[in-house]
Amino acid sequence: MKEKILEMEQYAKDHNVPIIEKDSIAFIMKFIKANEIKDILELGSAIGYSAILMASVKDDIKLTTIERDEARYMECLKNVKKCGMENKINVVCQDALEVNLSGVAYDLIFIDAAKGQYTKFFEKYKYFLKPGGVIITDNLKFHGHVGNRNNIASRNLKQLVGKIENYIDFLKNNDEFETKFYDVGDGLSVSIRKNDV
Secondary structure, eight states: OHHHHHHHHHHHHHTTOOOOOHHHHHHHHHHHHHTTOOEEEEEOOTTSHHHHHHHTSOTTOEEEEEEOOHHHHHHHHHHHHHTTOTTTEEEEESOTTTOOOOSOOEEEEEEOSOGGGHHHHHHHHGGGEEEEEEEEEOOSSTTTTTTOGGGOOOHHHHHHHHHHHHHHHHHHTOSSEEEEEEOSTTOEEEEEEGGGO
16 A cells, blocks of 8 residues: 555656645544544545545545546546555546535545635535534645735736635634634644534
């Protein structure tokens, strides 16, 4: 398994595919272990790196991961198979905002897809949390750009960082959820419904 993970890290580097930082995935894996998490939904599979690591924490974990980019979806499928996790990981090729879920609920929803859509993802998928379930979001520092928007030359990047900053405000002011922010990797948040706290 370790060898396959290293291969994936190398592939991501060679093909410029953003994958989760090691500190962040270590934090999430520890969280999964400590909180009896079994059912996970991931938005944004990329090549399956984080999905495989999350699913590897315990034998009884079932994970669904959604990826809209077809090339990445195919790479993800290949990696899931290579790691022998076809029975644990279900890979869906679709835009996460268009996926229709029904009759399912998750202990953990991990948001790591299109950064500009974070608020929409949160609003759509919060209904699929089990009682006591959490939503974890990655890349809230966005390579140090968040909080430093005035120093960004590119208009597109400035807009994207603005959307992430708006999402952080949305989490801070959300009456329904209690959110903690962690200065781990590229910045993580852990949100739990207030009546579950």
